[in-house]
Amino acid sequence: MDTGILRNLTDGGEGVSGRITKLESIEKRVAKNTGKKRTLEQKERMSQAQLVRKQKSEEEQQAISEKISANRKGKGIAPKSKEHKAKLSQLNKGKSPGKRSEETKQKMRKPKSDEHRKAISEGRKAKYAALRTKNIC
Numbered sequence: 001m002d003t004g005i006l007r008n009l010t011d012g013g014e015g016v017s018g019r020i021t022k023l024e025s026i027e028k029r030v031a032k033n034t035g036k037k038r039t040l041e042q043k044e045r046m047s048q049a050q051l052v053r054k055q056k057s058e059e060e061q062q063a064i065s066e067k068i069s070a071n072r073k074g075k076g077i078a079p080k081s082k083e084h085k086a087k088l089s090q091l092n093k094g095k096s097p098g099k100r101s102e103e104t105k106q107k108m109r110k111p112k113s114d115e116h117r118k119a120i121s122e123g124r125k126a127k128y129a130a131l132r133t134k135n136i137c
Helices: 023-033 040-054 058-072 082-092 102-109 114-133
Strands: none
Touching: none
16 A cells, blocks of 8 residues: 555654754753652662663564664675685684773873864864754754
């Protein structure tokens, strides 16, 4: 049955696709909830809600996996050959994901010059100014 332009773009429950919340809205929400005292009953209900939200059946997990896979197709994420996988495996042997070498950590700890800090600051100001002109935040 063809419904014309009236059809859902999502299955529901995923939230609003592509929505960017304005910075003002986030700040209002934070201000409203800051310092709010919650009873033990409220905390327990929120905890249970998160536990239920995180638990997915095998079928739900499979459906999500297929949805992500379908979405990635044709976006330059080509399947890797066995040779390519073997090379990647060799390159990553002994490396822990997310771990940085001591050399890298030392470079990151090195104090930044005033010029460097100013350049970072100016870059951030320019980024947020551009977002404000687009009325995103």
